[in-house]
Amino acid sequence: MSDPNEQLPENSGSGSTKAISRRKFFKKASIAGATVAATTAMASTPVDGDAFTDAVQEFFQGHYQKMTKEEVADAIARLERKTKRKYGVDIQINNDPPLEGVLFGYALNISKCKGYRKCVTACMEENNTSRALQIQYIRVLEMDKGSMNIEESNHYYDSETVPQEGKMYLPIQCHHCENPPCVRACPTKATWKEDDGIVVIDYNWCIGCHYCVVACPYWARRFNWEDPDLPPEKINPVTHYLGNRPRERGVMEKCTFCVQRTRKGKLPACLEACPTGARVFGNLLDPNSEIRYILENKTVFRLKEELNTNPKFWYYTD
Amino acid sequence: MKVVRFFLQSALEIFRGGRVYWTWVAMLGFLALVGLYCYVYQFQVGALHSTDLGEEVPWGIYIANFAFMVGIAAAAVMLVIPAYIFHQESIKEVVIMGEVIAATACIMCILFILASLGRPDRLWHILPFIGRLNFPSSMLAWDVVVINTYLILNLIIPTYMLYTKFEGREPNPKIYFPLVLLSIFFAISIHTVTAFLFSSNVSRPFWHSSILGPRFLASAFSSGPAFMILILQVIDRQTKLKVSAKVIESLALITAVALQISLFLLGAEFFTDFYSQTQHASSIQYLFFGLEGHNHLVPWIWTAVALNVTAVFILSVHKLRNNKLFLNIACLLLIVGIWIEKGMGLVIPGFIPSPLGDIVEYSPSIYEIGVCVGIWAIGGLIFTFLAKMTVPIEIGAFRKERLSEKDPHWGKRTTDRVINVAD
Numbered sequence: 001m002s003d004p005n006e007q008l009p010e011n012s013g014s015g016s017t018k019a020i021s022r023r024k025f026f027k028k029a030s031i032a033g034a035t036v037a038a039t040t041a042m043a044s045t046p047v048d049g050d051a052f053t054d055a056v057q058e059f060f061q062g063h064y065q066k067m068t069k070e071e072v073a074d075a076i077a078r079l080e081r082k083t084k085r086k087y088g089v090d091i092q093i094n095n096d097p098p099l100e101g102v103l104f105g106y107a108l109n110i111s112k113c114k115g116y117r118k119c120v121t122a123c124m125e126e127n128n129t130s131r132a133l134q135i136q137y138i139r140v141l142e143m144d145k146g147s148m149n150i151e152e153s154n155h156y157y158d159s160e161t162v163p164q165e166g167k168m169y170l171p172i173q174c175h176h177c178e179n180p181p182c183v184r185a186c187p188t189k190a191t192w193k194e195d196d197g198i199v200v201i202d203y204n205w206c207i208g209c210h211y212c213v214v215a216c217p218y219w220a221r222r223f224n225w226e227d228p229d230l231p232p233e234k235i236n237p238v239t240h241y242l243g244n245r246p247r248e249r250g251v252m253e254k255c256t257f258c259v260q261r262t263r264k265g266k267l268p269a270c271l272e273a274c275p276t277g278a279r280v281f282g283n284l285l286d287p288n289s290e291i292r293y294i295l296e297n298k299t300v301f302r303l304k305e306e307l308n309t310n311p312k313f314w315y316y317t318d
Numbered sequence: 319m320k321v322v323r324f325f326l327q328s329a330l331e332i333f334r335g336g337r338v339y340w341t342w343v344a345m346l347g348f349l350a351l352v353g354l355y356c357y358v359y360q361f362q363v364g365a366l367h368s369t370d371l372g373e374e375v376p377w378g379i380y381i382a383n384f385a386f387m388v389g390i391a392a393a394a395v396m397l398v399i400p401a402y403i404f405h406q407e408s409i410k411e412v413v414i415m416g417e418v419i420a421a422t423a424c425i426m427c428i429l430f431i432l433a434s435l436g437r438p439d440r441l442w443h444i445l446p447f448i449g450r451l452n453f454p455s456s457m458l459a460w461d462v463v464v465i466n467t468y469l470i471l472n473l474i475i476p477t478y479m480l481y482t483k484f485e486g487r488e489p490n491p492k493i494y495f496p497l498v499l500l501s502i503f504f505a506i507s508i509h510t511v512t513a514f515l516f517s518s519n520v521s522r523p524f525w526h527s528s529i530l531g532p533r534f535l536a537s538a539f540s541s542g543p544a545f546m547i548l549i550l551q552v553i554d555r556q557t558k559l560k561v562s563a564k565v566i567e568s569l570a571l572i573t574a575v576a577l578q579i580s581l582f583l584l585g586a587e588f589f590t591d592f593y594s595q596t597q598h599a600s601s602i603q604y605l606f607f608g609l610e611g612h613n614h615l616v617p618w619i620w621t622a623v624a625l626n627v628t629a630v631f632i633l634s635v636h637k638l639r640n641n642k643l644f645l646n647i648a649c650l651l652l653i654v655g656i657w658i659e660k661g662m663g664l665v666i667p668g669f670i671p672s673p674l675g676d677i678v679e680y681s682p683s684i685y686e687i688g689v690c691v692g693i694w695a696i697g698g699l700i701f702t703f704l705a706k707m708t709v710p711i712e713i714g715a716f717r718k719e720r721l722s723e724k725d726p727h728w729g730k731r732t733t734d735r736v737i738n739v740a741d
């Protein structure tokens with residue numbers, strides 16, 4: 001399980017039959033994963049604080065936006081203890097607020113993207129997603145040149161053999177819509193848009209109703225159908241409350257523009273991993289930013305623009 | 319105190335019954351336990367192993383049943399309107415049964431939603447005031463509000479009516495009439511809101527259609543009354559509460575007209591999607607004819623069409639409709655037909671193909687079916703108990719003046735006094 005990509009099944013046949021065999025594959029893989037998780041749980045060292053009290057307090061924990069500073073601090077301490085208990089790993093959960101005068105935007109050069117999927121792997125490692133379930137925030141669509149029909153695309157191709165003759169590649173992830181249908185749909189306000197434009201989820205408030213998945217036109221949301229399988233040695237300990245902290249079963253998750261990195265002035269993990277330099281990230285409110293240059297000088301487009309979701313994710317060509 | 323005694327006495331009624339009654343209760347209880355077992359299993363191993371749901375099709379047979387049950391709940395208005403607004407005496411006698419069916423259906427809806435939640439332990443997050451309801455933005459939040467309100471109304475109105483009957487008084491229209499009006503409004507709302515829950519999603523072209531609301535109502539007003547026709551006949555046979563032929567007749571007529579409209583609307587949708595053959599038609603294409611060799615749902619939907627067409631034929635011919643046997647057959651066909659069409663035929667194809675064009679098929683797993691059977695059994699139990707409590711009061715066998723504490727038979731009355739559901 002060293003490389004998350006290892007688990008991607010081989011590609012053969014059409015994209016759709018693919019998806020089915022892939023699902024069966026996950027079922028098997030995640031049983032193996034659960035066993036690993038159980039063994040590591042037993043091996044972990046005891047931590048301060050009573051697990052039962054923590055569980056009770058967690059049950060009554062309020063919504064992130066409604067908690068006081070102290071309550072958030074308590075919740076974070078509890079979650080850090082929980083991770084220690086479960087994985088035997090010390091993590092830090094910060095809760096940096098949005099930066100003043102920042103609105104994040106992303107642009108992707110499709111003439112440079114060659115479908116290597118390095119962004120997918122890096123994202124999984126950065127964001128502590130479940131390996132057995134292969135929770136991938138980014139899907140790279142492979143499609144025939146001369147068509148921009150994402151419904152005819154295939155995102156289960158074989159990464160080893162790219163780029164293919166006559167194909168183009170279009171990575172898709174959460175578009176951080178300015179007018180997000182997922183946020184409108186959520187019955188409990190468990191997901192919302194922050195002031196810097198990042199659409200986040202409070203994993204401790206989500207009830208797992210799937211309504212946001214139904215609403216998202218970009219298929220950007222991922223659900224923990226199983227207890228996440230996260231090898232302890234693979235855990236990224238630098239986390240954010242609304243970002244990559246370890247999740248639980250039964251909750252939704254998605255790309256957060258790497259909130260744990262970008263609010264500290266760093267770039268998203270997918271951008272750093274991209275071998276072709278196809279990705280550009282920055283502050284839309286800063287007229288001197290590279291992303292503003294691209295929006296003003298390149299041929300840009302957005303997916304499903306007619307739906308008026310107003311994505312903060314643009315594609316462009318040279 | 320009086321009220322407490324009323325409730326206590328009514329509740330005791332549940333425990334009095336003959337062999338048929340207890341066999342029925344035991345059977346439902348067993349099925350409910352099977353359902354519970356399946357649910358506990360789902361909770362333990364996670365929905366990935368126990369259900370056939372997944373990333374591409376996150377809603378399955380639970381939500382399908384939910385969409386169907388909402389219709390059954392809404393259909394109670396077909397008794398409420400003639401009984402309370404037009405004062406049709408024959409219907410007044412059975413309107414409480416309609417309300418009991420509605421309340422039961424609401425509870426089943428809530429259970430189906432519960433079964434599909436990833437974190438049922440956090441249910442309190444969705445409660446108004448206690449949690450953080452995203453109202454009025456989320457259609458699901460609307461559904462929570464209207465279904466719960468409708469449930470409460472359908473518990474309060476019959477309780478009030480029965481209580482006054484028990485006390486030997488006439489119900490006060492000033493109290494019940496506004497509530498009845500409200501319940502009519504909410505009956506329409508629960509169905510419209512549930513249709514909007516689907517049709518509000520721009521991401522799913524199959525549902526994103528403005529006639530989805532009317533389609534839901536039409537199918538509800540055929541399947542609901544059909545359901546009631548069957549249940550009222552059972553009540554008529556098994557209890558001393560008599561259901562007049564007029565009630566069944568008028569329900570049958572409603573069923574017939576509503577089913578005709580429902581099929582017409584389905585045809586309209588079919589035409590719009592198929593005439594121009596755009597890509598938005600791929601879900602309906604998948605549903606009726608299969609897509610790229612995937613055709614799980616094709617036999618389902620054609621079965622539904624065949625059942626509904628047969629039912630509409632029987633119901634539209636007066637001779638056949640007025641024949642009990644044919645009417646019952648038509649009702650059965652129609653209930654199954656609408657269940658498929660509103661459930662599997664509406665919820666599942668909305669997800670196929672996915673917004674990225676993947677075709678992943680879904681068919682319920684054995685555990686999902688187990689949970690559904692369990693919830694239906696729980697519904698059956700709730701209805702049986704509620705009916706058991708209401709019938710004796712309804713027919714006037716169970717009155718305050720007949721229940722004095724000095725009466726030596728008080729609390730252990732025998733069958734000449736108490737009417738058993740299955741005596």
Ligand code: SF4
Nearest residue numbers: 174175177180182216
């Ligand atoms: S892409 Fe989907 S998940 Fe992301 S903000 Fe838009 S609707 Fe929500």
Ligand code: SF4
Nearest residue numbers: 186206207209210212
């Ligand atoms: S799954 Fe969670 S985030 Fe999505 S709509 Fe439901 S409660 Fe909200």
